[in-house]
Amino acid sequence: MSDVTAIANGREAGLGAADLVGGAPTDYLALLKPRVMSLVIFTALAGLVAAPVHVHPVIGFAALLAISVGAGASGALNMWYDRDIDAIMSRTRTRPIPSGRIAPREALAFGLTLSAFAVFTLGVVTNWLAAGLLAFTIFFYAVVYTMWLKRWTPQNIVIGGAAGAFPPMIGWAAATGSISVESLALFSIIFFWTPPHFWALALFKSADYGRAGVPMLPNVKGAARTRLEIFLYSVLLVPVCLSPWMIGFEGRAYGVVALVSSLIMLALAFAVWRDTEGRDKDKAAKRLFAYSILHLFLLFAVIVAEHGILAPLGFAS
Amino acid sequence: MDPRSPIENGVVLTPAQQKARRQRNIAIGLAVALLCALFYAVTIAKLGSGVIKGAG
Numbered sequence: 001m002s003d004v005t006a007i008a009n010g011r012e013a014g015l016g017a018a019d020l021v022g023g024a025p026t027d028y029l030a031l032l033k034p035r036v037m038s039l040v041i042f043t044a045l046a047g048l049v050a051a052p053v054h055v056h057p058v059i060g061f062a063a064l065l066a067i068s069v070g071a072g073a074s075g076a077l078n079m080w081y082d083r084d085i086d087a088i089m090s091r092t093r094t095r096p097i098p099s100g101r102i103a104p105r106e107a108l109a110f111g112l113t114l115s116a117f118a119v120f121t122l123g124v125v126t127n128w129l130a131a132g133l134l135a136f137t138i139f140f141y142a143v144v145y146t147m148w149l150k151r152w153t154p155q156n157i158v159i160g161g162a163a164g165a166f167p168p169m170i171g172w173a174a175a176t177g178s179i180s181v182e183s184l185a186l187f188s189i190i191f192f193w194t195p196p197h198f199w200a201l202a203l204f205k206s207a208d209y210g211r212a213g214v215p216m217l218p219n220v221k222g223a224a225r226t227r228l229e230i231f232l233y234s235v236l237l238v239p240v241c242l243s244p245w246m247i248g249f250e251g252r253a254y255g256v257v258a259l260v261s262s263l264i265m266l267a268l269a270f271a272v273w274r275d276t277e278g279r280d281k282d283k284a285a286k287r288l289f290a291y292s293i294l295h296l297f298l299l300f301a302v303i304v305a306e307h308g309i310l311a312p313l314g315f316a317s
Numbered sequence: 318m319d320p321r322s323p324i325e326n327g328v329v330l331t332p333a334q335q336k337a338r339r340q341r342n343i344a345i346g347l348a349v350a351l352l353c354a355l356f357y358a359v360t361i362a363k364l365g366s367g368v369i370k371g372a373g
Contacts, residue, residue, distance in 0.1 A: 024337045025344035058362040062355055125359050 023101035030096050031079055031107055032072030032114075039296070040071040040167045046300040047171025047186055049308035050249070055175045062125045063174040067167055070118030070134045074163070076111035077142035080104055082150075085212035091205060111142070122174065130174040137166040151213070154220040161194030162187075168300075182249045185240075186303075192240045193296055195233045196269055199226050200289040203272070204282045223281075227273045230288070234269035238262040241299060254302045265295045 022028070044067045048060055055063070079086065079097055087098035096102040115138050123131030145160030153159075165187045172183035199217055202209060203226060206218040218226045239246075241262045245255035268288040275284040330338065 022337065022341065024340050028341075028344075056362045058358045062359050065355070 022103065022106045023096055027096040027101045028110060031076040031102065031110060032069075033075035033079075034072075036075060036164075037068050037072050040164075041068045042297070042304075043186070043190065043300050044068070044167040044171035045308075046303040047168030047173075047183060048175050050168075050182065050186070050303050050306075051172045051175035053175045059125060060175075063122060063130070063171070066118045066122035066125065067134060067170050067174070069114055070122070070138055071167065073111045073114035073118055074138040074141040076107050076114065077138070078146045080107040080111060081142070081146050083107075085151075085214060088212040089205075089208045091208060122170075126174040127177045129177055129179075130170050133166060133170045133173055137163055137170065140166075151215070154215045154217040156215070157198040158195050161191050161198075164194060165190035181247060182244065185243045185247060185249065188240050188243065189237075189299060190296065192233060192237045193292065196230045196237065196265075197289065197292040197296075199230050199233075200272065200285045200292065202226065203230075203285040204289075224276065227276065231269045231273040234266050238266060244303070250303065251306055254299075254306060257298055257302045261295050261298050265291060 041064055044064055048055060048063065079095055082092075083095075083097040083104055086092035086095050092098065097104055097107055115135075119131050119135045119138070122134050141160070141163035145156065145163055149156040149160050168186035168190070169179065169183045172186070173179060202216040202218050203223060206216065206223070209216040210219045217229065238259075241258045242255065244250040245252075245258060250258075265288070268284070268291050271284040272281075272288050275281050
């Protein structure tokens with residue numbers, strides 16, 4: 001549709017300039033949640049290079065691009081649906097839709113179009129199992145998590161965390177055309193990492209979530225219960241992070257890094273559980289939140305290094 | 318029927334909106350070009366070097 005036709009049609013529908021004319025390309029890029037996308041690219045890359053099948057670099061690049069665009073598209077759909085609560089929360093009120101830089105219908109069209117393109121491209125370039133997993137991930141994040149779980153249950157990010165855990169499995173499936181115990185181990189790391197990571201954030205942003213009416217665990221069950229669950233999930237996370245090494249899929253370098261980093265994460269989670277008074281309580285949660293990102297990065301960086309750099313050079317840890 | 322064109326009748330874009338539209342058009346053009354290049358490269362990668370040798 002040309003701009004002239006769009007303007008004429010929009011006028012008949014009672015729309016104004018803000019409904020028809022979107023923001024700058026950077027605003028559309030912000031809809032894709034670039035920081036989340038970078039984590040998706042990194043974890044999908046780990047799944048892709050860790051797979052026991054050689055993938056042509058061009059095919060690998062195209063697969064990663066499709067996976068990251070699919071993840072970004074689900075972010076745009078999330079921002080479209082959550083625009084009412086995004087406008088209330090301090091962390092999200094500068095996003096393109098609540099700040100008025102992009103109209104909601106443009107974000108919806110953008111998200112749907114990119115989703116379709118990403119799934120189709122991944123299917124054509126690699127295989128339809130990987131494409132199906134990507135489609136399911138987009139559906140899970142945009143519909144199951146955003147539209148259903150997020151506003152309904154304090155377990156929202158526990159179940160919804162699966163959406164963020166799928167990328168390494170998609171990367172593995174893109175390379176091998178299958179799902180295996182190794183890719184399930186990579187999935188489990190992100191799945192069990194998500195609750196302590198997001199609940200640490202929710203502890204020092206609970207007022208924000210409360211104002212928006214999002215039933216995060218601290219708002220529903222209280223800070224004490226959240227601190228305990230953060231610690232329990234962090235205990236569970238230790239063997240989960242070690243599982244790739246225990247099943248013989250990763251080498252000693254991974255085992256050492258995973259053990260040391262998991263214990264640091266556990267110590268920080270213990271501090272969150274114990275420091276319940278004064279200024280330290282928020283500080284401990286902020287420290288855990290920041291370290292949890294580094295923890296995940298370290299684990300997947302070692303996987304990428306072991307399989308993508310050291311193994312091709314003939315080194316085995 | 319209004320004899321004036323839709324532009325005369327319709328929403329008038331501000332300079333900032335016109336700039337944003339121009340930037341979007343460039344971004345869409347680049348994305349399409351990248352997609353064409355990507356599908357070309359993927360096609361060559363999938364066909365492999367055997368096709369080039371066979372064509373000679």
